[in-house]
Amino acid sequence: KAGVTQTPRYLIKTRGQQVTLSCSPISGHRSVSWYQQTPGQGLQFLFEYFSETQRNKGNFPGRFSGRQFSNSRSEMNVSTLELGDSALYLCASSLGGQNEQFFGPGTRLTVL
Amino acid sequence: AQSVTQPDIHITVSEGASLELRCNYSYGATPYLFWYVQSPGQGLQLLLKYFSGDTLVQGIKGFEAEFKRSQSSFNLRKPSVHWSDAAEYFCAVGPRGGYQKVTFGTGTKLQVIP
Numbered sequence: 731k732a733g734v735t736q737t738p739r740y741l742i743k744t745r746g747q748q749v750t751l752s753c754s755p756i757s758g759h760r761s762v763s764w765y766q767q768t769p770g771q772g773l774q775f776l777f778e779y780f781s782e783t784q785r786n787k788g789n790f791p792g793r794f795s796g797r798q799f800s801n802s803r804s805e806m807n808v809s810t811l812e813l814g815d816s817a818l819y820l821c822a823s824s825l826g827g828q829n830e831q832f833f834g835p836g837t838r839l840t841v842l
Numbered sequence: 843a844q845s846v847t848q849p850d851i852h853i854t855v856s857e858g859a860s861l862e863l864r865c866n867y868s869y870g871a872t873p874y875l876f877w878y879v880q881s882p883g884q885g886l887q888l889l890l891k892y893f894s895g896d897t898l899v900q901g902i903k904g905f906e907a908e909f910k911r912s913q914s915s916f917n918l919r920k921p922s923v924h925w926s927d928a929a930e931y932f933c934a935v936g937p938r939g940g941y942q943k944v945t946f947g948t949g950t951k952l953q954v955i956p
Contacts, residue, residue, distance in 0.1 A: 734885070765946075773886075773932065773946035786943045820885055828893065831944075833878075833885030 732756065734823050734834035742840045748809040751837045755802050755823030761785075762804040763831065764796060767818040776819075779804055780826055808839075816841045844869045846935050846947035854953040855923050863918040863950050865933030875916040876934040876944065877907055886932065892916065893938075903927070928954045 735754045743749050755762050763786075764776040775788040779798035796806040802823075808815055818838050822831040845868045855861055867873060874893055878886040890901025897909040907918045916933060930951045936944035 772948040773934075775943055775945070778943070788943070822885075830888055830891075833887070835883065835885045 734821055734832050736819075736821050736834040736837050738837060739835065740838045740840075742842065743811050744842050745811055745813060747811050748807065749811060749839060750805050750807045751819055751821075751839070753804045753806075753821030753823070753834060755804070755821075756832055759823035759825055759832075760802050761824045761826040761831075762798055762802065763822045763824075764804070764806050765820040765822065766790075767820055767836070768816075773820070776806065811841045813841050815839065844873065844935050844937075844945045846933050846945055848931075848933055848947035848950050850950045851948070852951045852953070854955060857925050857954050857956055858922050861918075861920045861923045861927070861952070863931050863933075863952070865916045865918065865947060866914050867916060867933070867935040868914065869935055872911070872938065873935045874938055874944075875907075875909060876936070877901065877905070877916070877918045878932045878934060878946075879903075879929045880932065880949075881929045889918070889931075923952075923954055925954045925956070928952055 737752045761780045763778040765773050767773045778786040782798045793809045798804045818836040820836045821834045824831045847866045876891045877889040880886045889905050890899045892899045892909045899907050930949045932949045933947040934944045
């Protein structure tokens with residue numbers, strides 16, 4: 731069974747631009763969560779989607795948004811990029827509830 | 843609010859030596875507790891979890907962790923470290939609803955020397 735895939739793996743943008751990251755969960759998984767990982771802040775929860783509905787949201791500004799499609803694939807969008815948005819963005823999928831989350835390899839975003 | 847403290851940013855151990863990584867949490871009720879490992883360029887992999895029951899939890903790759911409610915701790919241990927264990931380890935706490943809205947510690951980077 732294929733694991734969680736994230737595209738692209740690396741991305742370079744400049745301040746003010748917007749970016750869209752994609753996550754394909756493990757087949758059959760309906761829950762997708764996004765995390766931001768930085769050296770200073772560690773791993774921080776962004777949001778979680780289940781069956782196309784956002785169920786949980788972390789403490790990030792409205793520039794960070796996401797969505798989930800009917801096939802459970804998820805995208806997250808960051809508008810008006812800032813230097814501080816440079817991070818590794820991790821996606822995790824699960825069946826939901828108490829079932830284990832499986833993480834993708836992440837997308838490394840660099841904002842110049 | 844829930845929080846996790848991993849007091850050791852970096853630890854170096856010799857191959858074959860024992861390992862203990864510390865984790866303290868703050869949570870208003872009995873939490874779900876996790877340990878994850880992240881190798882360079884990889885996502886996180888779950889090593890073990892504690893939901894309820896036996897406070898000594900066995901995980902993959904020979905790791906174990908002990909939940910001590912009185913100390914609000916969930917330390918990770920391994921009796922004999924292998925060079926392939928070099929990675930970054932994250933402790934995490936979450937609500938009893940499952941894996942969602944999990945709060946991670948800042949991580950402990952493990953270096954293994956021959």
